[in-house]
Amino acid sequence: MTSPLVTAIHSRDNAFVKDLRRLAQDSTQYRKQGRVWVEGDHLCRAALTRGQRVSIAVFSESFWPLAQVEWALAASKTIVLSDALFADISGLESPARMGFIIELPAATALQPDAATVVLDRVQDAGNVGSILRSASAFGFRQVLALKGSAALWSPKVLRAGMGAHFALDLIEAASLEDLQPLRVPMLVTHVHEGDFLHRAELPWPCAWVLGHEGQGVSAELEGRASRRIRIAQPGGEESLNVAAAAAICLHASASAR
Amino acid sequence: MTSPLVTAIHSRDNAFVKDLRRLAQDSTQYRKQGRVWVEGDHLCRAALTRGQRVSIAVFSESFWPLAQVEWALAASKTIVLSDALFADISGLESPARMGFIIELPAATALQPDAATVVLDRVQDAGNVGSILRSASAFGFRQVLALKGSAALWSPKVLRAGMGAHFALDLIEAASLEDLQPLRVPMLVTHVHEGDFLHRAELPWPCAWVLGHEGQGVSAELEGRASRRIRIAQPGGEESLNVAAAAAICLHASASAR
Structure with a gap:
């Protein structure tokens, strides 16, 4: 050589x-x-x-x-x-x-039947990186980021992702239309409505949708979801950090397989 | 007035x-x-x-x-x-x-029987803030940060905590000796050993110990723990972000009450 x-x-x-x-x-x-x-x-x-x-x-x-x-x-x-x-x-x-x-890895085509994480305008690079790590750890190989989410390959997201990027199929700057081919049931978290996660029968594979830090998942996207799931918060606080909520949901799905 | x-x-x-x-x-x-x-x-x-x-x-x-x-x-x-x-x-x-x-709220005395989160040199302000939010959401009212953890009342941790600080009893700059009075069982996460979280019978109240982003929980502190618990990661990645792991563990405890 x-x-x-x-x-x-x-x-x-x-x-x-x-x-x-x-x-x-x-x-x-x-x-x-x-x-x-x-x-x-x-x-x-x-x-x-x-x-x-x-x-x-x-x-x-x-x-x-x-x-x-x-x-x-x-x-x-x-x-x-x-x-x-x-x-x-x-x-x-x-x-x-x-x-x-x-x-830059070539954009992959959406796999309609893959376990998926959808990022709906998640802004913070640390949150996005943490979610990619959780996705990879819990067997969600496909992550689709809608327009308005943090840039997935930015240095900050890469750092927070700790290498998870290289184990995932990433699609970014996607529109709602790009989600159309997805055939796995789409789950969204909701603060006040839906089945409690720890009692729910979760489908596998599925797609978890995670929303903007302040506004959550858009109404339009929530309307397309198959189910709303809520995380019981007996301590009385109203919201978790989005990456914390993601970790809980993805772990629950992986444990239910 | x-x-x-x-x-x-x-x-x-x-x-x-x-x-x-x-x-x-x-x-x-x-x-x-x-x-x-x-x-x-x-x-x-x-x-x-x-x-x-x-x-x-x-x-x-x-x-x-x-x-x-x-x-x-x-x-x-x-x-x-x-x-x-x-x-x-x-x-x-x-x-x-x-x-x-x-x-600055006066330092509170350790409550030996309270559900507790112990931070063992968790460094990142965003992680610490997210953990405080999860603690508050899942009914862990007491957080003890060992020396070397991020300063709990720093502006960055406050921001990431989104108000959780004000719902918690916070003790910081603590030594291992300060943990002595704690009577609730102490649980640590481990990557390769211990019971799988999703199958474990979790005690309540308990204390979850969360460790440094790179080094994890110190050997000395791990030696004092009652149990080691691991989070199944079927995707094959070796580690989760510490705030993600915390969210999963605290949620599991809250769901098992």
Whole structure:
């Protein structure tokens, strides 16, 4: 195997550096560039394990000599940045020392019979990432995000997802019409109405719909749902965090299989 | 009732403004000042509903004429800040237009027989806030945070908690010794060992222990637990977000009562 091509960059004004900075700091830039910035060893390892194609491996200068050969060989092209430049590009408070640029996975077609999570304008990157982790943990392989949800491949959602992205089929910027082919029963949570989750007989596979942090699931989407389910909250508070509610619902479905 | 004293401030260098800025932006400042910054109408309403004593009500200049009388009368002292100053003080991307300064609730003594959540160095403010919401929703009235956990009354945790703080007895900066008096059985989640949650007979009341995002629950604390419980993850991922795991466990306990 030939040694990969290694390029050292020290200038902030380098064109590659400028593109990478946008990719790392702007949540929707990946859509324009068609590629994704995956930062830190945990995420990069998850990407490799799941067979993602790495376009470019990026290392900080001080870490490069310590990098595992496996990582350096993962990409046909390797870029080494000065530590200051790497820190400047990273969106993290504690920047990692390496990252991969991978191709944005091609959009997959909706699988009508797959266990699915539908995100109806869930806004917070941490919530979306946590929901992707729960989906992957509980065997929901397909996640469809309606327009207005956080950008799934943004650096913040990727970080919160902890690698779950690479185990899922993700569809984003979807419209309500895109949900039409779905044949599995659609369940929505409701604060005051519906069957209590802990007593409900849950269908499998199914699609759980999770709504906007403030407004919940839209009336139109709720109207299309097969069932409304509520989570008993004996403590008296009126609402859970959406990612907490998602975890409870997806776990209940997985346990009922 | 006499009209409350209203003071208008326009200077960034005003001593009150400087203290408030620290309180709103520094996560542990409340411990030094013995008071808490509660920003935005949702949180302020939750504080009032739960009988918190408001020391000072703070309004932006443009919102002040529109403020509800109830809010203006909640505090014996009212401060009106120019809009620019309010935005500068706020830690939020979209600053609210009003907030309360409340006294830091006095530390409560540990209740040995109460349903309890123990935070073992949970770091992320969003996670801690979400766990407080779940605790409150599922009837766990007592939360004890061990040293190394996120500061419970920090602005970020308060925001993520959505008012749950005011419904709970919170103990923070606790040591393992502080847990000694606890008489309810202590449960920890484990990735590979213990009874599966969905089949376990759960005791009530109990204490759920939730651990550090990367390291989990410390070995010492795990050694003190009565039982290890695992969450079945048929999808194959190895870990859930800690707030997601917390929601699942607390809901299971509440459903088993």
